Amino acid sequence: MAYNVLIVDDSATMRALIRKVLVISGFDIGEYFEGANGQEALGILEHNWVDIILSDIHMPGMDGAALVETLKDHKLWRNIPVVLITTESRPEVINPFLNLGVQDYIQKPFRPETIRKKLTGILGEAQTPDAIESEGCDF
Amino acid sequence: MLSNLKAATFEVLETMFYLFPESLEEGEVLPARGPFLRSWVTIAGPQSICIGLQVPQSLARKMAANFLGTDEEEISQPEMEDILKETTNMMAGAFLSKMKASGAFKLQTPEAQWLAVEEEKKKAPVNRLRFDVDDELMELFVKKG
Numbered sequence: 122m123a124y125n126v127l128i129v130d131d132s133a134t135m136r137a138l139i140r141k142v143l144v145i146s147g148f149d150i151g152e153y154f155e156g157a158n159g160q161e162a163l164g165i166l167e168h169n170w171v172d173i174i175l176s177d178i179h180m181p182g183m184d185g186a187a188l189v190e191t192l193k194d195h196k197l198w199r200n201i202p203v204v205l206i207t208t209e210s211r212p213e214v215i216n217p218f219l220n221l222g223v224q225d226y227i228q229k230p231f232r233p234e235t236i237r238k239k240l241t242g243i244l245g246e247a248q249t250p251d252a253i254e255s256e257g258c259d260f
Numbered sequence: 261m262l263s264n265l266k267a268a269t270f271e272v273l274e275t276m277f278y279l280f281p282e283s284l285e286e287g288e289v290l291p292a293r294g295p296f297l298r299s300w301v302t303i304a305g306p307q308s309i310c311i312g313l314q315v316p317q318s319l320a321r322k323m324a325a326n327f328l329g330t331d332e333e334e335i336s337q338p339e340m341e342d343i344l345k346e347t348t349n350m351m352a353g354a355f356l357s358k359m360k361a362s363g364a365f366k367l368q369t370p371e372a373q374w375l376a377v378e379e380e381k382k383k384a385p386v387n388r389l390r391f392d393v394d395d396e397l398m399e400l401f402v403k404k405g
Contacts, residue, residue, distance in 0.1 A: 211362075230272045230350050
C-alpha cells in the first residue's frame with residue numbers, strides 16, 4: 122500500500138528537496154501534494170485524501186501552528202499524522218506542537234534514512250501489491 | 261559563538277550538499293570569481309544577531325545542483341537564491357540548537373542579495389570566517405545588534 126503525502130513549505134525548493142528525499146528513502150509514496158502554507162494545505166485536504174502531512178513551522182499566511190490547530194479541530198482531519206520539518210529543535214519551539222498533537226519532527230538538515238525511519242515508525246512499512254496478494258484476503 | 265556557527269555550517273553543508281569545507285589560514289587567498297551571492301538571517305531576541313553566508317555564483321550553482329539533484333546547467337538564478345537562503349536558515353537553526361538558545365530568540369525570514377566583485381569589496385563583513393569549499397571561497401559572517 123502506498124501513502125499519499127502532503128508537503129507544506131513556503132519554499133518551492135525545499136518542497137522539491139523533501140520530495141526527492143522521499144524518493145531516495147524508498148518509502149512507498151502514492152500521490153504527492155504540495156502547499157506553500159496552511160491555507161493551501163487545507164484547500165488540498167478538501168479534495169484529496171492524505172495519509173501524512175510534512176509541514177514547516179514558519180510560513181507566510183497560515184503558519185504551521187495555525188494549520189495544526191485547524192486540523193485538530195476537524196473531525197475528519199484530526200487523525201492525519203503531522204510531522205514537522207523544521208530548522209528548529211529547541212524544546213521551547215517544538216513542545217507546543219507536540220502538545221497540540223503533532224506526531225514528531227525532523228530537523229533540517231536531514232538524511233533520507235531519517236525521514237524513512239520516522240515515517241515508517243508512524244505509518245508502518247508500506248506493503249507492495251505482491252506482498253498483499255501473497256498474504257491473501259479472506260472474507 | 262563562532263565555533264558553534266562553524267560547527268552548524270559544517271553540519272548543514274555535509275548533510276545536505278555533501279560538501280566538506282576546510283578553514284582557510286590567515287592570508288591564504290582563493291581567486292575571487294564573482295558575482296557573489298550573499299544570504300543572511302536575523303535571529304531576533306534579547307540580543308539580536310545576524311548570521312550570513314557568501315559564495316561565488318559558481319559555488320551557489322554547484323550547491324543548488326547538489327541540493328536538487330539536477331545538472332548545474334539547469335539551475336536558475338532564483339533557485340540559487342532560494343537554496344542559499346534555505347542553507348542560511350538551516351545554519352541558523354542548527355546554531356540556535358548548539359547554543360541552547362532560549363525560545364526568546366526567533367529566526368526571521370532569510371534574505372539574499374547578489375554582489376558584483378567591486379561591491380563585495382566595499383561591503384565585506386568584518387567578523388567573518390573563510391573556507392575553501394571545492395577550491396571556491398565561502399565566507400561566513402556574524403554581526404551583533
